[in-house]
Amino acid sequence: MYQERYQVRLLPRDVTFTTDGEQTVLEAALNAGIAFPNRCQVGACAMCLCRKLSGTIRYDLEPMLTEKEQEEGWIFACQAVAESDLVLALA
Template sequence: MSTTNKLTFINEKRGIEKEIVTNEDKPILILAEQENINLPYLCRTGDCNSCICKLISGSIIHTTQTTLQDQDIKEGYFLACTGFATSDCVIKTHQEKEFARYKKGI
């Protein structure tokens, strides 16, 4: 039996603030697409960081991905193409530039 999760996508710079309720066990990228929330992506396999988001609250799990290290995940970063919500979540979208700054220590 599926659990219902509320996902709130936010990005002030891009004017995104949209909430969806889902009981589907699909990657966050696909759930967003189904609701016309346009997230960036390239590979859809967890091998790049184009779809990187930041978890503000809630919890997600990843399927196989090669981009993020454990510390990145602890900081809240996740890939929308391989991330699955396991609770209600608040998700900051379009975090590729912020992730690059984080990795550089800026």
């Protein structure tokens, strides 16, 4: 089976890593050796909260974000799975 690969660009550091569309954005960053803020990895601590500037993600479990936060592009990297190339900004 063909596995999708997506590029994730992380600002303001301007580093890029890939994800396979199955792992979370946080897992992909950590697997690539990128220091990405995190603590709990289950969406409770908000350490991995970042802003999606472009691209599409999905969640297997809907995160605890208000509608306004989601409209502003905030995502939990520990819960988000890429469905396209992404550009993210750390808070």
